[in-house]
Amino acid sequence: MRGVRAVRGALGAVTLLGVLAAAPPSRAGSWTAAPAAGRPYVYLEGAAGSVLQDTLSVTNHASEPVTVRLTGRGPAVAFAAPAVTVPARTRADVPFAVTVAAGTPPGDHQGAVRAEAAGRTTVVPLHLRVSGPRLAALTVEGVTVDRSSGIRYTLVNRGNTVLAPRLAVHADGVLGTVLDRPERPLPLVLRPGERATRTEPWPDPPALDSVTVRLTAGAPEAAPATARADASFASPAGLGGAAAALLAAAGTATYAIRRSRRQR
Numbered sequence: 001m002r003g004v005r006a007v008r009g010a011l012g013a014v015t016l017l018g019v020l021a022a023a024p025p026s027r028a029g030s031w032t033a034a035p036a037a038g039r040p041y042v043y044l045e046g047a048a049g050s051v052l053q054d055t056l057s058v059t060n061h062a063s064e065p066v067t068v069r070l071t072g073r074g075p076a077v078a079f080a081a082p083a084v085t086v087p088a089r090t091r092a093d094v095p096f097a098v099t100v101a102a103g104t105p106p107g108d109h110q111g112a113v114r115a116e117a118a119g120r121t122t123v124v125p126l127h128l129r130v131s132g133p134r135l136a137a138l139t140v141e142g143v144t145v146d147r148s149s150g151i152r153y154t155l156v157n158r159g160n161t162v163l164a165p166r167l168a169v170h171a172d173g174v175l176g177t178v179l180d181r182p183e184r185p186l187p188l189v190l191r192p193g194e195r196a197t198r199t200e201p202w203p204d205p206p207a208l209d210s211v212t213v214r215l216t217a218g219a220p221e222a223a224p225a226t227a228r229a230d231a232s233f234a235s236p237a238g239l240g241g242a243a244a245a246l247l248a249a250a251g252t253a254t255y256a257i258r259r260s261r262r263q264r
Contacts, residue, residue: 014080015093030062031086033115033122036093041125042113048130049102056094056113056124060086066117070094074111075128076101098128106132107160107192135159136221138190140167142197145213145231151200153215153227157190163219164189169200170216173209183218206233 035042036055044052056079060066067085071077076099086092096113111126137159144152157163165186171179179202188196200215210232218224 014084014095016087017091017093018089031058031060031066031068031117033058033068033113033124035124041127043127043129044098045129046100046131048100048104048106048132050100052098052100052128054096054098056096056115057091058084058086058094058115059091060088063088068092068115068117070096071114071116072096072098072111072126073114074126075099075109077111077113077126098126100128100130104130105160105192106130107134108162110162110191134161134221136161136163136219138163138165138217138219138222139225140215140217140227143213143215143227143229145202145211145229147205147233149199150202151213151215151229152197153200154195154197155186155188155190155217156195157192159222160192161221162189162191163222166218167200168216168218169213171211171213173206173211175209178206178209178211179213183216209233 034040034057036057042054042056044054046052056070058068058070065085065087067083069083070079070081072079077096078099079096080094084092084094098111107130109128109130111128113124113126115122115124137157139156139158140153141156142152142154146152151169155165165188166183167186168183169179169181171177186198188198190196205211210230212228212230214226214228216224216226
């Protein structure tokens with residue numbers, strides 16, 4: 001916490017620089033906020049219990065001063081000043097500190113730095129990597145199968161790294177395979193501890209069958225995780241077809257018996 005207090009108290013560290021480049025036309029809300037040196041996001045790396053520092057550049061392109069409020073989201077963020085007034089056509093470089101709590105698990109953590117002024121908010125992503133052993137672990141849970149809604153399941157990130165899951169789907173019926181979808185990436189990113197419930201469409205399930213559905217989920221550096229569910233399908237059309245087949249079989253057997261008796 002000494003590092004955080006030092007940054008909070010160092011108001012003189014807020015540096016004001018004249019903007020020498022040509023400014024865009026003056027208008028309300030004509031300001032920008034970004035990490036120093038033009039980076040697209042803030043990236044910090046350190047051990048649990050450490051205090052990490054960076055700088056946010058707030059540029060006022062307008063012809064009048066603007067006051068920008070600064071806050072953080074996610075990890076504990078403290079600015080040298082909670083608000084900064086930037087003169088016209090001037091850039092303010094505002095230091096800030098991120099405190100990594102002593103119990104923070106190793107791996108990737110997400111947050112943001114927010115700047116608000118003139119009815120507008122700019123959010124700068126903050127990526128924090130806490131050093132230590134990395135654990136990539138993914139589970140697939142709660143698999144259910146429904147004729148109308150498809151295959152429902154939940155993916156859970158049990159590790160301490162960000163995961164990009166992949167999924168394979170396979171289903172076997174009484175007479176063999178009825179569904180086989182090879183592994184493919186999902187439009188999904190799971191942060192540590194995060195879970196996501198999804199539905200796998202199955203628009204043409206069997207009309208009459210008893211099936212076992214198996215889902216296999218994977219991600220880079222994570223061992224594959226498998227879960228299964230059993231389901232029975234019995235639509236009216238399927239039952240009608242089965243009944244017709246049974247009647248046809250019974251009719252064939254009756255005809256064969258009668259023919260056999262005549263031949264005697």
